[in-house]
Amino acid sequence: MRSGSTADHWQEVYSSNSPDEVGWYQMEHEVTINLVKASGIPLEGVIIDIGSGASTLLDELLKAGFSNIIAADICDEGMAHSRERLGDSVRWLVDDVTEPTKLLEIGTVDLWHDRAVLHFFTSQAEREGYVSTLKTILKVGGHAVIETFSEHGAPQCSGLDLQRYDEMMIRELLGDDFEMLETVRHVHLNPRGGERPYVSTLLKRLS
Numbered sequence: 001m002r003s004g005s006t007a008d009h010w011q012e013v014y015s016s017n018s019p020d021e022v023g024w025y026q027m028e029h030e031v032t033i034n035l036v037k038a039s040g041i042p043l044e045g046v047i048i049d050i051g052s053g054a055s056t057l058l059d060e061l062l063k064a065g066f067s068n069i070i071a072a073d074i075c076d077e078g079m080a081h082s083r084e085r086l087g088d089s090v091r092w093l094v095d096d097v098t099e100p101t102k103l104l105e106i107g108t109v110d111l112w113h114d115r116a117v118l119h120f121f122t123s124q125a126e127r128e129g130y131v132s133t134l135k136t137i138l139k140v141g142g143h144a145v146i147e148t149f150s151e152h153g154a155p156q157c158s159g160l161d162l163q164r165y166d167e168m169m170i171r172e173l174l175g176d177d178f179e180m181l182e183t184v185r186h187v188h189l190n191p192r193g194g195e196r197p198y199v200s201t202l203l204k205r206l207s
């Protein structure tokens, strides 16, 4: 899917569902917060949440004391819900992670977080774009927390085909510049019913 139609798809999703109705909605972010803390990032380190949508992870990161957070998404519709709650305590950015423009202007970040975004990139070109953006903005010595549907997960989400991952596939996608530090298998309960097995990973950029 190209940028315009991808943004239209997500705008439609967020304008026709409340944030807690979408299948990926979760109230608690324990797995993510534990991986972020395990990275050892200082509270003033820069965290970017890629494909942030209407996630309440931002609230949890602020509550944990992190003060330098950027939320980025291809459409603003989901982030508008978060912005209403959080205002200027987070920086907001609308951009396509696979074909970025504004993302390349933010400088470097200490931690890259993505939950349920990478797995939508089913073409090689999209995945290469994603990895290139990550490698452009993540500092050497920084960390990536990447969370996708596992290989046992549903083949589609939000009506879109997925590329599902296991730990090794994520590690191979990022390449030898990265070391896998931690992996967690867990199951998200879709508010509409059904179990969604995830794999969550913490990687460190070595070079």
Ligand SMILES: C[S@@+](CC[C@H](N)C(=O)[O-])C[C@H]1O[C@@H](n2cnc3c(N)ncnc32)[C@H](O)[C@@H]1O
Residues within 6 Å of the ligand: 006, 010, 024, 025, 026, 050, 051, 052, 053, 054, 055, 056, 072, 073, 074, 075, 078, 095, 096, 097, 098, 114, 115, 116, 117, 120, 157
């Ligand atoms: C399944 S939702 C997950 C949202 C959030 N991370 C969460 O866990 O609640 C996928 C999100 O990725 C965003 N997205 C999809 N394609 C994108 C792209 N190419 N660049 C940036 N964001 C994208 C969508 O707008 C949507 O908010």
